[in-house]
Amino acid sequence: MRSLLWLSLGMALVMSSRMAVGQEEQAPAQTQFGDTVQDGWLFSDQLTGRSGEAFGAQLRAGVLTGPGIGRDVSIFPVEIMPYAFAGKGMFFGDIRGFRANSDQWGANVGGGFRYHSEQLDRIFGANAYFDYDNSSGALFRQVGFGLETLGELWDMRANVYLPHGVTDRLISINFVPGSEHFVGHQILFDQVRVIGSALTGLDMELVTPLPGRVMQRHDVRVAGGWYHYQGQELDGFAGWKARIQGNLLPSVQMQLEVANDHIFNTTVVFGATWTYGGYRQPETERRSQFSRMTEAVRRNYNLVVAKTSVLDPDQVAINPLTGDPYFVEHVASYAPIPGADGTFEHPWQTVNQAQTDPAFAPSIAAA
Incomplete structure (x- = not known):
């Protein structure tokens, strides 16, 4: 009888303690975007902003094969995009570096602002960049400006590229095989100088998603656009480009782009980009274009450089030891x-x- 009494008393104590704990527990804190904030800096992933924080950073790495518009080589970009939300707007920076398979490299440093209109469910953005690039074999610099709008049925982007400083540089001097010959007491030969010209330009594109459950699941989109470039010694020319892109995995995007003009002819570029972090809209919220606020700015990594070959005939062979002609x-x-x-x-x-x-x-x- 006594044991039964102690057992009843113990069960009553356990039940009362559980009820007390249940009354003290509070609902998890919510961010302004509706995500649950987990305990701890690492668990909340504030560095990348995936928890819905008002600030964060997105990391990206990828590859773009060559040749492309204004470049002969493949490039491998790595970038970080820090951002901070301010109401329905977002300020962001963008630091990009890339290395070419020719052992040359380049960088893009910029930033901008994006705003989401709830009424239109559309994003409007503007950006500016400073570009530094020697992947062509010579160093060029430029500034660039861009406008963009992103929506459910279509996106549109426009970019302007303005080289500054020296825009024409010697890239290489090549001997013409079989051109050597004698004249008088001298040895003559032909050479070809390759001159690189950084081009001023503009590009625009219109993008739309493809219909269908599978296409939407992988965010498959097609894009079409045009571009126009000109240089100090090169008349202006225009071309067209088309692209298809999609997400093989949520964090891996693939793309294939074709472009054509009479200077660079037809180019086919394959690209792949891995993304980590960035804002993701909570599953409990109504899906909107706000989820695309940290999408990458789409613009050229490299400066568009046109290469011109200049033939220099009958060059006199010089003795490198004396500096005089042979x-x-x-x-x-x-x-x-x-x-x-x-x-x-x-x-x-x-x-x-x-x-x-x-x-x-x-x-x-x-x-």
């Missing part, structure tokens, strides 16, 4: 003696004759 005495046993002066056109008949030439020095004798 002096060649020509000898031909079949040559007639009258008028001989050791030139290619009037060679000496013997080596002894070449050695008696007052201009002779132990340089080169051609037989």
Whole structure:
């Protein structure tokens, strides 16, 4: 009987303690975007903003194959996009660096502002960048400005690129094989100088999602647009471009872009981008375009550089030790003696004759 009494008393104490705990527990705190804030800085993922915090950063890394518009090489960009929400607006920075498979590199540093209109369910944005690029083989700089609007049925983007500083640079000098020949006492050859010109330009595109459950699940979109570029020594030209893109995984986007113009001809570029972080709309909220606020700004990584080849014929071969042209005495046993002066056109008949030439020095004798 006594044991039954103690058992009843123990059960009553346990039940009362559970009821007390239940009364003390409070609902998890909510952010302004409706996400539950978990305990701890790492668990809430405030660094990347995935928990719905008012600030965060998005990390991206990817590859774009070459050649593309204004570049001959593939590039591998890595970037970070810090952001901070202010009501329905968002300020962001964007720091990008990329390396080319030619061991050259470039960088883009910029930022901007985006605003979400609840009435239109549409994002409007503006951005500005400073670009630094030597992936073409020469260093160029430019500033760029962009406008964008993102919506459920269509997106539109426009970018302007304005190179500054030196816009024409020597990229390389190449010897023309088989062009070497003699004239008089000298060795001549042809060379080709490759000049790179950073182009001023504008590009625009219109993007729309493809219908269908599978297409929407992978956010498959198609884009079409045009571009126009010109340089100091290059007349303006226009071209078109088309792209299809989609998410193989929620964090991995794939794309294929085709472009054509009469300067760069047809280019086909494959790209892949891995993304970590960025704002994600809570599942409990009505789906809207606000979820795209931290989407990457789409613009050129590289400066658009047109390369022009200039032929320089009959260059004189220079002795690198003296800085003077090579002096060649020509000898031909079949040559007639009258008028001989050791030139290619009037060679000496013997080596002894070449050695008696007052201009002779132990340089080169051609037989």
